[in-house]
Amino acid sequence: MFKLAPASGDRLPWKETIVHAFNIETYQPAGGLVFDGSGNLYGTTESGDTFAGTVFQLKPPIGKGYNWTFDILHGFARSDGAQPAANLIFDRQGNLYSTTTQGGSGTGCSFHGCGIVFEVGP
Amino acid sequence: MTRKQFHLFTIRVVGLLLVLFSFTTFASAAWKEKVLYSFQGGNNDGAVPAGGVVFDAAGNLYGATAQGFGVCPPIECGSVFELSPPLKQGGRWTETVLHVFAGHSQEDGNTPDGGVIIDSSGNLYGTTAYGGTGDCILLGTAVGCGTVWELSPPRTKGGKWTYATLYSFPSPKEGYVPNGNLTLDSAGNLYGATMFGGNKGTTCNGFYGGQCGAVFELSPPKTKGGKWTEKVLHNFAGVARGQQSGDGANPNGGLIFDSKGALYGTAAFGGYQKGVCNPGGCGVTFELIPPNKKRQEWTQRILYSFHGKDAGGPAAGVVFGLDGNLYGTTFGG
Numbered sequence: 001m002f003k004l005a006p007a008s009g010d011r012l013p014w015k016e017t018i019v020h021a022f023n024i025e026t027y028q029p030a031g032g033l034v035f036d037g038s039g040n041l042y043g044t045t046e047s048g049d050t051f052a053g054t055v056f057q058l059k060p061p062i063g064k065g066y067n068w069t070f071d072i073l074h075g076f077a078r079s080d081g082a083q084p085a086a087n088l089i090f091d092r093q094g095n096l097y098s099t100t101t102q103g104g105s106g107t108g109c110s111f112h113g114c115g116i117v118f119e120v121g122p
Numbered sequence: 123m124t125r126k127q128f129h130l131f132t133i134r135v136v137g138l139l140l141v142l143f144s145f146t147t148f149a150s151a152a153w154k155e156k157v158l159y160s161f162q163g164g165n166n167d168g169a170v171p172a173g174g175v176v177f178d179a180a181g182n183l184y185g186a187t188a189q190g191f192g193v194c195p196p197i198e199c200g201s202v203f204e205l206s207p208p209l210k211q212g213g214r215w216t217e218t219v220l221h222v223f224a225g226h227s228q229e230d231g232n233t234p235d236g237g238v239i240i241d242s243s244g245n246l247y248g249t250t251a252y253g254g255t256g257d258c259i260l261l262g263t264a265v266g267c268g269t270v271w272e273l274s275p276p277r278t279k280g281g282k283w284t285y286a287t288l289y290s291f292p293s294p295k296e297g298y299v300p301n302g303n304l305t306l307d308s309a310g311n312l313y314g315a316t317m318f319g320g321n322k323g324t325t326c327n328g329f330y331g332g333q334c335g336a337v338f339e340l341s342p343p344k345t346k347g348g349k350w351t352e353k354v355l356h357n358f359a360g361v362a363r364g365q366q367s368g369d370g371a372n373p374n375g376g377l378i379f380d381s382k383g384a385l386y387g388t389a390a391f392g393g394y395q396k397g398v399c400n401p402g403g404c405g406v407t408f409e410l411i412p413p414n415k416k417r418q419e420w421t422q423r424i425l426y427s428f429h430g431k432d433a434g435g436p437a438a439g440v441v442f443g444l445d446g447n448l449y450g451t452t453f454g455g
Contacts, residue, residue, distance in 0.1 A: 001449070001450070001451050001452075002428075002436075002449070002450055002451070002452060003443070003447050003448070003449050004407055004425060004426050004440070004447060004448040004449075004450075005447045005448075006446075006447075012423060012424065012425065013424070013425060013426045013427065014407075014425045014426050014448070016426055016428075019449065028453055029438065029451035029452075029453075030437065030438060030451075030453070031174065031438055032376050032438040032439045032440075032441065032450075032451075033438075033441050033449055033450065033451060034441065035441060035443060035444065035449075039443065039444050039445075041443075041449060043451060055153075055155075073153040074153055074154075074155045076155075080155055080157050081155070081157065085172050085173075086171075086172060086173050086174030086237055087174050087237075087376075087438070088174070089174065089175065089176065089177065091177065091181075097158075097174075097175050097177075097183065098174045098175060099171035099172065099173065099174050099175060099185055100171075101170045101171065101172050101188075102170070104157060104160030104161065105157075105160040105162075106160050106161050106162045106163045106167070106169065107162065107163070107164070108162050108163030108164025108165070108166075108167065108169065108190075109163040109164075109169050109170075109189075113160065113161075114160070114161040114162060114163035114167070114168075114169035114170065114189075114190070115160075115161045115169055115170050115171045115172075115187065116157050116158070116159060116160045116161065116171075117157075117158045117159045117171065117175055117183060117185065117205055117215070118155055118156065118157055118158060119155070119156045119158055120153050120154070120155045120156075121153060121154060121156075122153050
C-alpha cells in the first residue's frame with residue numbers, strides 16, 4: 001500500500017512512501033481503500049495462505065518514526081465468503097459492507113459458492 | 123456438600139464466570155462478520171458480485187453480479203440486485219433482481235465488472251465490460267465494446283425499476299472494456315475508464331486491438347429524450363517497446379475528484395519499463411486537469427510511475443487522506 005505526497009512547487013513526480021507491504025499471510029489488495037473519520041484505512045485482500053481473503057484495517061502511526069499498524073478484522077473461510085475484490089463502505093454505525101466474488105452457500109457455480117454480500121462490524 | 127466443598131464449588135463457579143466474562147469481553151472487541159446474502163448462481167440467481175455495494179437513503183443495498191442467470195453462456199451476462207434489510211432484527215435480507223443483462227445479441231450490456239453508484243434521487247449507474255451495440259470483436263466473436271447503464275427507481279412503491287442503456291461504446295476507438303466504478307459530478311456528468319481501446323498505444327493486449335485504454339466523460343442529453351454524448355478526456359499511449367518510460371496503460375476506473383475538479387486514478391500498466399517492469403510497465407497514478415481559459419482540453423499528468431521493486435500494478439484507484447495525500451494499493455511489491 002502506498003502514499004503519494006505532492007512534491008514542492010507542483011513538481012513531478014510526487015513522493016512515494018510504502019505504508020504497508022502485504023506478505024504471504026494476506027496479499028493482493030484488489031479493492032479500493034476507504035478512510036474512517038479518525039484517519040484509519042480499511043480495505044480487502046483477495047488471497048492469502050491462511051484465509052480466502054481478508055478485511056483489513058491500517059491505523060496511522062502514533063508519532064514520528066512509527067509505522068502504520070496492520071490488523072486483519074476478518075479472514076474469510078470460504079463458507080462465509082472468499083476472494084473479496086471490491087472497496088468497502090460504512091453505514092452510520094461504523095459497520096463495513098462489501099461483496100466477495102466467491103464463497104458462501106451458493107451451489108450453481110463451478111467454484112466454491114457464488115459470492116456473497118457481507119457486513120463486518122466491531 | 124460440606125462447607126469446604128461448598129466454598130470450593132463457589133470459587134470454581136466464580137472463576138469460571140470470570141474466565142467466561144473475560145472471554146466475552148475479548149470476543150466483543152474483535153470484529154464480526156455477517157453474511158447478508160449468498161448468491162446461488164445457476165439459472166435463477168446472480169453470481170460473482172465483484173464490485174461491492176452502495177446504500178440508498180432507506181438502507182437498501184445495491185450492487186451488480188458479473189455472472190449468473192444462465193443468460194448468454196458460456197460466460198453469462200450478469201445482473202443488478204437490491205438487498206432490503208430485514209423487517210425484524212435478526213431476520214433475513216431480501217434480494218430483488220432489478221435487471222438481468224442480455225448481452226450484445228440483444229443490444230444489452232454484458233458483465234458488469236465494477237460496482238454501481240447512486241445519485242441523490244436514487245438512480246443507479248454502472249458499466250458493463252462487454253455488450254451493447256458496438257462493433258468490437260474478441261477471439262472472432264462479436265461481443266460489443268461495453269456499455270454505461272442507468273436504473274431509475276419506481277415512481278410508486280412496488281412499481282418497476284426503469285432500465286436504460288445510456289451509452290454503447292460504438293467501436294474500440296471510443297473505448298473498449300469499461301470497468302470499475304463510475305464517478306458523478308454535480309452537473310450530472312459521468313466519468314469512467316476503459317481498460318482497452320482509445321486511439322493511442324500499440325503495445326497493449328493484442329486480443330483487444332493493442333490500444334491502452336481511455337478516460338471518458340458522458341454528458342446527459344440537453345433535451346429530454348436526447349442522447350448521452352461521450353468525450354474521451356485522455357487516450358493512454360502506454361509505453362513503447364524499448365523505451366524506459368512512457369504513458370500509463372489500462373486505467374481501471376474508480377476515479378476521484380479533488381476540490382478543484384481534477385480527476386485522479388490509476389492505470390495498472392505502462393509508466394516505467396525497466397527491470398522487473400519490462401515489458402509493459404509497472405503502472406502509474408495520474409491526474410486529469412479540467413480545461414480552463416488557456417486550454418480547451420483536459421491535461422493529463424503522471425504523478426508517479428511505479429518501479430516494481432517498491433510496488434507495481436495499481437489496479438484500484440486512489441483515495442485522499444485527511445492529510446491531503448493520495449493513498450492506494452498495488453498488486454505487486
